Amino acid sequence: MDAASAHIAWIMAQTSAPDRDTFGAFAPTPLIRAAIAVTRTLPETWLGRRVALALRQLAIRRLDGAPVDIEVLGARMRLFPYKNICEKKVLFTPQFFDAEELEILARRVEAARDRDEGFNFLDVGANVGAYSVFVAAKAGPRARILSIEPQPDVFERLVFNVRQNQWPTVKAIACAVADKSGELTLFLDPDNSGESSLKILGSSDATPIRVPAKTLHQLAYEERFEHIDAAKLDVEGAEDLILEPFFRTAPRSLYPKLIILEDGSGRWQIDLPKLIEDTGYKLLVRTRLNFVFELTS
Structure with a gap:
């Protein structure tokens, strides 16, 4: 058996082990x-950042394709730090992962708990669930x-x-x-894998797949949300396709009180921050990667 075949056999043996679905099966060495x-x-x-990147690269080579089971962001997570920037950050440098955005979100969650209220959160483009588990833990x-x-492999990890x-x-x-329901x-x-989008990517190697789609208003209606305390949208430049029709059709009572929005300025077909502000939001902060808006009273 050559080296490549041996490596494939090792991975198959690991992933077919009886306890592969048990947290801890891939505990870090x-x-x-x-x-x-x-x-x-x-x-x-x-x-x-340079030191973290160097150590991360060494560790990833040492992992040799295996995932890592670890506690982070207040939750148990199985992370695959390969071809997914989100998983790399959360595993090795969670202190660099949307720190300001998560701090603002945590304050809103704590305020709701102090008032003994349930917190409603929509994680649109959830990836492997970093924001979702962070909110759930608090x-x-x-x-x-x-x-x-929407991406099948990433959804399984979520x-x-x-x-x-x-x-x-x-x-x-x-x-x-998206802006319409269907496929x-x-x-x-x-x-x-965290860069998948409904808009055509610049890479000529991008693989198209067909996925079901719903509008944000439809999802909120089907899930019987009466209000939304916060929403995070990270859909690689397709945020305008979601929010413009939502604001046009949804009642104001459903407008998220807080919106964390990935900065897709170069790919939006409209001035989305202006639309959001014209709808009744104020910009709390613009970080390196995101906008954070708050609904005014």
């Missing part, structure tokens, strides 16, 4: 755990969290992460969110 511990203490400076049993992810924490407050839905084409980025 002492060396990987040490690398993770170091990268998680590094500051968000140029040097800190929001308590009265929360309702909708995690929406479902696994939700199940390991046994949170009945989280519901995962396998569909795209649409999703373009898969071969280098980063």
Whole structure:
């Protein structure tokens, strides 16, 4: 058996092990755990990022294709730090992962708990569930969290992460969110599974697949949401296709009180931040990757 065949056989043996669906089956080795511990203490400076990147690359090579079961963001997660920037960040440097956005979101969750209210959160483009599990870990049993992810492989990882924490407050839905319901084409980025989009990607190697789609208003109606405390939208430049028709058709009572929006300025067909502000929101902060808007009274 040559080296390539041996490697494939090893991966098949790992993934077919009887306990592969049990959290802890892919616990990090002492060396990987040490690398993770170091990268998680590094500051968000140029040097800190460079050191974290170097250690991450060494650890990924050492992992040799295996996932890692670990606790992060207040939850148990199985992470595949290959061709998914989100999983790499969450595993090795969660302190760099949307820190300002998560701090704002955490304050809203805590305020709802102080008022003894359930927190309703929509995670549109949930990826493997980082935002969803973060909110679920803080929001308590009265929360309702909708995690929406259209890419089949990533959706399976999302479902696994939700199940390991046994949170009945989280519901995962396998569909795209768009300006119309039906079946649409999703373009898969071969280098980063978190970059899949309903809009044509720049990479000529992008793979198109057909996925079911619903509008945001339809999802909120079908799930019987009476209000939405916060929504995160990260759909690689298709956020305008979601929010413009939502604001046009949904009652104001359904407008999310907080919107965390990935900055897709170069791909939007409209001035989406202006539309959001004209709809009654104010910009709280613009970070390196996202806008955060708050609905005014």
